[in-house]
Amino acid sequence: MDEEFTPLDCLLATAVLRACADGAANHLYDITAGQQDSFLPDYISGDFDSITAEVKAFYAEKKCQLVETADQDLTDFTKCLAIMVEEIKRRQLQVDTIVTLGGLAGRFDQTMASIETLFHALSMTPLPLLVLQECSLAYLLRPGSIHRLDVNTGLEGDWCSLIPIGGPCRTHTTGLKWNLDNQVLQFGGLVSTSNTYEPVAPGDQRKTVTVTTDQPLLWSMGISRDRK
Incomplete structure (x- = not known):
C-alpha cells in the first residue's frame, strides 16, 4: 500500500x-x-x-x-x-x-x-x-493439483517466479518463457526466479500459465503500476 x-x-x-x-x-x-x-x-x-x-x-x-x-x-x-x-x-x-x-x-x-x-x-x-x-504478489501453490493462473487482466508485470521455500519441489509448467518439465526446484540447485511469460504475437493475449507441483511452491509475480 x-x-x-x-x-x-x-x-x-x-x-x-x-x-x-x-x-x-x-x-x-x-x-x-x-x-x-x-x-x-x-x-x-x-x-x-x-x-x-x-x-x-x-x-x-x-x-x-x-x-x-x-x-x-x-x-x-x-x-x-x-x-x-x-x-x-x-x-x-x-x-x-x-x-x-x-x-x-x-x-x-x-x-x-x-x-x-x-x-x-x-x-x-x-x-x-x-x-x-x-509491485509484487505472492501466492503459495498447493501440491497435488493443476494450478491455472490467468495472467491477462492487464495488471500483470513482466516477471514471475517459482521458489521452493519449504523444500525440493518437482514441478511442471506451461505458459512460461522458461518452462519446467518435471524438474526439481530446490535451493542449491535450480530455482526459477526472474522468469517471464511465453512470448505471444503483438495484440495477442498471454497464454494461461499452468503449474503442477508435488510440494507447496511459492508463486510470485510482478504487478504493473500502469493500468492497461
Whole structure:
C-alpha cells in the first residue's frame, strides 16, 4: 500500500470482512488521512505492542472490534488470519479469496514471516491467500493439483517466479518463457526466479500459465503500476 498505487479502495468495495494485524492499523490510519471513516476494519488483532494509543483509541471509538492475541509463538499475521477464518465459518460468509496488503517489503525477517504464514494457511483454510505489496504478489501453490493462473487482466508485470521455500519441489509448467518439465526446484540447485511469460504475437493475449507441483511452491509475480 502506498500513495502511488493501492488496490485498497476497490478491494473494500467487494470485501465482506476487513481486518488489520496490530501495527498495520497505524499504516491504514495514516494513508487514509481525512477519509478514515471510509476505510474502517471490522476488527484489529494482535498483542498490541505496535499500534499507537491514538490509533487504538480512534478505532475503538468507531466500534471496530479489538481482539488481543498474546501468543508469541505465532505472528500477528497468522493470528489475524486464524480469527478471519473462524469468522468466515461462523458467519457463513461467501468468500472467494483472502487478500493481504503489505508484508513483502521492509525488514527481511518480517517478509519471511509473511511467507511462513502462507504455509500455516494451507492447513487453516482451503481459500487462496494472496499477499500484495507495491509491485509484487505472492501466492503459495498447493501440491497435488493443476494450478491455472490467468495472467491477462492487464495488471500483470513482466516477471514471475517459482521458489521452493519449504523444500525440493518437482514441478511442471506451461505458459512460461522458461518452462519446467518435471524438474526439481530446490535451493542449491535450480530455482526459477526472474522468469517471464511465453512470448505471444503483438495484440495477442498471454497464454494461461499452468503449474503442477508435488510440494507447496511459492508463486510470485510482478504487478504493473500502469493500468492497461
